[in-house]
Amino acid sequence: DGGITQSPKYLFRKEGQNVTLSCEQNLNHDAMYWYRQDPGQGLRLIYYSQIVNDFQKGDIAEGYSVSREKKESFPLTVTSAQKNPTAFYLCASSPPQGGRTEAFFGQGTRLTVV
Amino acid sequence: SQQGEEDPQALSIQEGENATMNCSYKTSINNLQWYRQNSGRGLVHLILIRSNEREKHSGRLRVTLDTSKKSSSLLITASRAADTASYFCATGLASGGGADGLTFGKGTHLIIQP
Numbered sequence: 001d002g003g004i005t006q007s008p009k010y011l012f013r014k015e016g017q018n019v020t021l022s023c024e025q026n027l028n029h030d031a032m033y034w035y036r037q038d039p040g041q042g043l044r045l046i047y048y049s050q051i052v053n054d055f056q057k058g059d060i061a062e063g064y065s066v067s068r069e070k071k072e073s074f075p076l077t078v079t080s081a082q083k084n085p086t087a088f089y090l091c092a093s094s095p096p097q098g099g100r101t102e103a104f105f106g107q108g109t110r111l112t113v114v
Numbered sequence: 115s116q117q118g119e120e121d122p123q124a125l126s127i128q129e130g131e132n133a134t135m136n137c138s139y140k141t142s143i144n145n146l147q148w149y150r151q152n153s154g155r156g157l158v159h160l161i162l163i164r165s166n167e168r169e170k171h172s173g174r175l176r177v178t179l180d181t182s183k184k185s186s187s188l189l190i191t192a193s194r195a196a197d198t199a200s201y202f203c204a205t206g207l208a209s210g211g212g213a214d215g216l217t218f219g220k221g222t223h224l225i226i227q228p
Contacts, residue, residue, distance in 0.1 A: 105156035
């Protein structure tokens with residue numbers, strides 16, 4: 001089945017730890033995105049990538065890092081510099097020029113700081 | 115930054131009634147899309163309407179777009195309990211070629227009472 005897979009579904013982080021969220025897609029999409037969603041809020045763009053080995057900061061990139069070594073993978077690291085990381089994280093992919101086409105979303109990772 | 119604003123923030127109706135939700139945006143767009151999110155899940159694409167279109171239908175969904183007022187509406191006819199979800203509008207900007215993806219509003223939470 002084609003789709004986009006995020007793991008894990010739930011993640012707990014201690015203060016001061018870095019954690020990495022996985023996002024894999026087999027849709028052969030060039031573009032991939034990471035969004036953050038807080039309760040009752042919309043989605044805010046963290047990072048996006050249009051091509052392998054290239055990525056751009058979104059609106060709230062501080063405290064996060066990404067890599068795009070393979071077309072199908074776009075992992076997100078939440079670093080200790082992110083002061084309020086508890087949130088629901090959504091990964092999406094689309095054909096090139098993602099603002100012109102439908103986006104496909106994973107099921108999300110809920111990150112909680114303990 | 116969040117471009118779209120949905121209205122109302124929450125809507126509760128009886129099963130079988132029609133549900134209407136609105137979205138307003140600020141800058142020129144290439145297209146506007148509507149997504150559905152069930153609690154704790156990823157977003158699912160519903161419909162895309164381009165800036166040169168005024169109305170579009172898909173099953174029980176009807177979307178209108180008024181670029182002069184920078185607004186859109188989503189109508190769900192003959193609502194069902196399974197339509198209970200949050201609904202988000204997302205815009206693809208006219209400038210920038212779409213590389214930075216979509217900008218989402220905060221959503222309308224729709225509850226269908228049986």
